[in-house]
Amino acid sequence: MRLRKLELKDAPLMLEWMHDMEVTRNLKKNFSKFSIEDAEQFILHCQNEDKEIHRAVVSDEDEYMGTVSLKHIDNETESAEFAVVVRSEAMTKGYAWFAMTELLDLAFDKRKLSSVYWCVSKENHRAIRFYDKHYFGETFHVPQKVLHRYSGCENLKWYSVLAGDDYKGNIKNREQIAGCKVLSIKTIPTVNAGELSFFEERKDFSFSIKRIYYISKVPEGTRRGFHAHKELSQLLFCPYGKIQLVLDNGIEKEEIILNDPSIGILIDRPVWREMLWLEKNSVLCVAASDYYNTEDYIRNYEEFISYVKNRNES
Numbered sequence: 001m002r003l004r005k006l007e008l009k010d011a012p013l014m015l016e017w018m019h020d021m022e023v024t025r026n027l028k029k030n031f032s033k034f035s036i037e038d039a040e041q042f043i044l045h046c047q048n049e050d051k052e053i054h055r056a057v058v059s060d061e062d063e064y065m066g067t068v069s070l071k072h073i074d075n076e077t078e079s080a081e082f083a084v085v086v087r088s089e090a091m092t093k094g095y096a097w098f099a100m101t102e103l104l105d106l107a108f109d110k111r112k113l114s115s116v117y118w119c120v121s122k123e124n125h126r127a128i129r130f131y132d133k134h135y136f137g138e139t140f141h142v143p144q145k146v147l148h149r150y151s152g153c154e155n156l157k158w159y160s161v162l163a164g165d166d167y168k169g170n171i172k173n174r175e176q177i178a179g180c181k182v183l184s185i186k187t188i189p190t191v192n193a194g195e196l197s198f199f200e201e202r203k204d205f206s207f208s209i210k211r212i213y214y215i216s217k218v219p220e221g222t223r224r225g226f227h228a229h230k231e232l233s234q235l236l237f238c239p240y241g242k243i244q245l246v247l248d249n250g251i252e253k254e255e256i257i258l259n260d261p262s263i264g265i266l267i268d269r270p271v272w273r274e275m276l277w278l279e280k281n282s283v284l285c286v287a288a289s290d291y292y293n294t295e296d297y298i299r300n301y302e303e304f305i306s307y308v309k310n311r312n313e314s
């Protein structure tokens with residue numbers, strides 16, 4: 001997936017979400033009357049990026065998945081408002097989050113803004129779940145100038161990101177994810193010749209490696225996993241690409257992005273896992289403590305919850 005400027009060819013798929021109640025239900029603007037000409041006009045207008053920046057988030061095949069925007073860019077207060085909308089087709093596949101982080105990079109690195117704000121209706125449970133999941137907390141310090149644009153609108157939840165905030169949930173700053181250790185894999189750079197990473201059993205972690213497997217050629221937006229292991233210990237790492245890992249130990253559920261060959265996640269307890277491929281050709285490698293054994297898998301979430309409950313009680 002990637003961001004690019006909007007093009008006229010995106011208009012039909014843009015119109016698709018505009019007429020999709022599932023997508024527009026809680027949006028401030030009413031898009032239902034938009035025509036293909038309106039969508040094309042919008043695309044033509046947003047070529048001037050002085051006050052607004054709009055980008056298409058597209059698949060690797062260049063299919064339009066949604067729009068992400070910085071609106072009301074105010075160079076005086078160095079602030080802007082953020083918005084993202086994706087087609088139903090693109091939901092739960094990581095497009096919105098990818099688009100958001102790329103655009104925030106652009107806001108802070110290229111446009112040198114200091115703050116970005118946005119709000120959602122408190123009725124918009126899907127959006128609130130999305131922002132909660134990515135650790136965006138409600139903000140109560142919104143400039144009057146920004147609030148003013150929403151006078152008359154009630155029941156809003158405001159968010160903000162300030163320059164320097166860790167909006168990507170930078171894995172390097174985290175020691176553990178849902179109780180699983182974030183392992184720093186020793187990595188040796190060679191001038192102009194890349195880097196070499198390595199780990200050694202019983203030195204970097206306590207188990208012996210009986211099996212190594214890797215998962216490749218996964219289309220972007222695909223989810224795998226949906227299981228836990230009873231006894232198996234594993235070190236997961238992504239030497240190439242970008243994969244979101246969601247870990248749930250039955251009490252807390254956390255997610256991280258694996259996109260750094262020098263980071264591994266040590267899963268040495270029953271933890272429910274899901275992996276989402278955010279970039280085509282990403283590779284997930286796993287060093288495991290035991291041979292493949294179907295008996296060790298728990299593939300039913302309710303069963304997993306009662307398994308960890310019984311385990312914690314005994």
Ligand code: T46
Pocket residue numbers: 211213215224225226234236273286292
């Ligand atoms: C895990 C996550 C991170 C084998 O025959 N041998 C093996 O060593 C493995 C790992 C799998 N398989 C077979 C079993 C299935 O027929 O390969 C097929 C795909 O396995 P699965 O659907 O379990 O793949 P994922 O990506 O959901 O999960 C895998 C591992 O199975 C699991 O242990 O923690 O990666």
